[in-house]
Amino acid sequence: MSARPTARGRVVVVGGGAVGLAFAAACADEVTVLEGGPPRPAADPDGLDIRVFALSEGTRAFLREIDAWQRMPPDRIAPVARMEVFGDDGASRLEFAAPPGRPLAWIAEGNRMARAIEASARERGAMIRANSALRGIAARPGGARAELEDGTVVEADLLVGADGADSRVRRELGLAAHAKRYPETAVVAHFRCEKPHAGTARQWFRPDGILAWLPLPGDRISIVWSARDGLADELAALEPAILAERVRDAGGAALGDLAPDSEVARFPLRLVRVPRIAVPGAVLVGDAAHGVHPLAGQGVNLGFQDAAGLARTLDSRSPLERPGDFGLLRRHERSRRADVDAMQFVTDRLEWLFGIDARLAGLARNAGLRAVDATPWAKRLLAAHAMR
Numbered sequence: 001m002s003a004r005p006t007a008r009g010r011v012v013v014v015g016g017g018a019v020g021l022a023f024a025a026a027c028a029d030e031v032t033v034l035e036g037g038p039p040r041p042a043a044d045p046d047g048l049d050i051r052v053f054a055l056s057e058g059t060r061a062f063l064r065e066i067d068a069w070q071r072m073p074p075d076r077i078a079p080v081a082r083m084e085v086f087g088d089d090g091a092s093r094l095e096f097a098a099p100p101g102r103p104l105a106w107i108a109e110g111n112r113m114a115r116a117i118e119a120s121a122r123e124r125g126a127m128i129r130a131n132s133a134l135r136g137i138a139a140r141p142g143g144a145r146a147e148l149e150d151g152t153v154v155e156a157d158l159l160v161g162a163d164g165a166d167s168r169v170r171r172e173l174g175l176a177a178h179a180k181r182y183p184e185t186a187v188v189a190h191f192r193c194e195k196p197h198a199g200t201a202r203q204w205f206r207p208d209g210i211l212a213w214l215p216l217p218g219d220r221i222s223i224v225w226s227a228r229d230g231l232a233d234e235l236a237a238l239e240p241a242i243l244a245e246r247v248r249d250a251g252g253a254a255l256g257d258l259a260p261d262s263e264v265a266r267f268p269l270r271l272v273r274v275p276r277i278a279v280p281g282a283v284l285v286g287d288a289a290h291g292v293h294p295l296a297g298q299g300v301n302l303g304f305q306d307a308a309g310l311a312r313t314l315d316s317r318s319p320l321e322r323p324g325d326f327g328l329l330r331r332h333e334r335s336r337r338a339d340v341d342a343m344q345f346v347t348d349r350l351e352w353l354f355g356i357d358a359r360l361a362g363l364a365r366n367a368g369l370r371a372v373d374a375t376p377w378a379k380r381l382l383a384a385h386a387m388r
């Protein structure tokens with residue numbers, strides 16, 4: 001980030017997930033991060049983390065800027081060279097190829113990514129306090145404070161709520177959130193595959209949900225099956241080898257036989273709209289500020305853009321402004337609105353369209369996919385969004 005224009009302020013971040021830590025690394029002010037969970041273990045296990053994320057070009061550029069990308073082990077990051085999206089009639093499909101010299105996206109493990117970001121945040125001077133049991137927070141025009149159960153009080157000019165989808169900060173600040181539970185649960189697991197995946201990500205819009213196969217390093221893939229709730233229960237209860245057969249068949253055996261390579265995890269899915277993310281002295285970032293369906297793999301990418309944008313806004317303040325000034329935070333809020341609204345709208349509509357069982361809707365969505373595929377400008381637009 002650029003040289004400081006004015007005196008350093010003090011910022012307290014509640015929540016040390018990937019987004020809170022990335023903001024701490026990017027922010028030029030003095031930052032304390034209060035994380036409720038335990039400290040990160042000294043090293044990550046050899047096995048692949050069950051949480052993997054599709055990271056966009058914009059995210060990669062931001063993580064490079066804060067010296068975090070360089071700390072992620074390159075052999076654990078899988079570039080996505082190509083993406084194929086299928087309708088449910090066996091014929092409709094969309095294909096995206098990466099532009100020359102650059103992948104469409106990257107797939108990285110959650111634990112290694114967060115470790116790299118945390119190391120950068122510490123190196124850049126952030127204080128990170130794990131096991132922080134929050135007693136309460138307060139924000140007002142002149143500043144903010146967070147109080148912990150052990151009696152510690154952290155005073156700051158600005159409080160940043162990065163405490164995830166169930167944000168307590170959001171609740172305590174009185175910021176309204178409109179949540180809609182999707183009738184789907186994401187079933188996540190990794191598999192070894194018989195045929196090389198060649199860096200291709202695949203997604204099937206099926207009558208019973210949306211299935212994504214993401215390439216991992218080597219001969220492995222990670223799947224996210226956003227399955228109607230009854231099906232999610234059924235899939236999660238299957239013997240691993242039987243689940244592998246179900247996943248193989250649902251994907252038309254595109255990579256031959258699959259062998260289970262991880263536990264099976266489940267995540268309930270929600271749309272969370274937060275019309276206002278700022279009050280004088282406090283602001284929300286990441287999942288605390290917006291929940292989106294994972295079908296576009298964009299939640300943490302949006303969160304990193306929040307983190308980068310907020311750090312930039314603070315950095316560009318005039319010598320007369322303090323980090324918690326409402327005008328400054330409103331500027332940030334406005335700058336993020338369109339991006340978040342667009343992502344929530346597109347993912348919510350797609351989920352709805354592909355959630356309808358009627359045959360007519362099936363015909364319409366398959367025709368829609370074919371039409372987009374045959375329309376170069378529409379495809380370019382979608383691909384540009386996927387790669388931002």
Ligand SMILES: Cc1cc2nc3c(=O)[nH]c(=O)nc-3n(C[C@H](O)[C@H](O)[C@H](O)COP(=O)(O)OP(=O)(O)OC[C@H]3O[C@@H](n4cnc5c(N)ncnc54)[C@H](O)[C@@H]3O)c2cc1C
Binds near residue numbers: 018
């Ligand atoms: C199945 C699935 C697949 C996904 N795939 C993708 C993908 O491919 N690409 C993508 O971009 N996004 C993806 N997402 C979205 C992504 O997981 C989230 O957007 C991202 O994890 C949000 O990060 P965060 O740091 O905002 O919140 P979190 O990761 O929830 O972190 C919040 C942190 O705050 C801490 N905390 C909570 N409460 C308190 C408290 N009171 N005091 C102190 N600390 C507290 C927590 O311990 C945690 O460390 C996916 C989501 C799902 C469910």
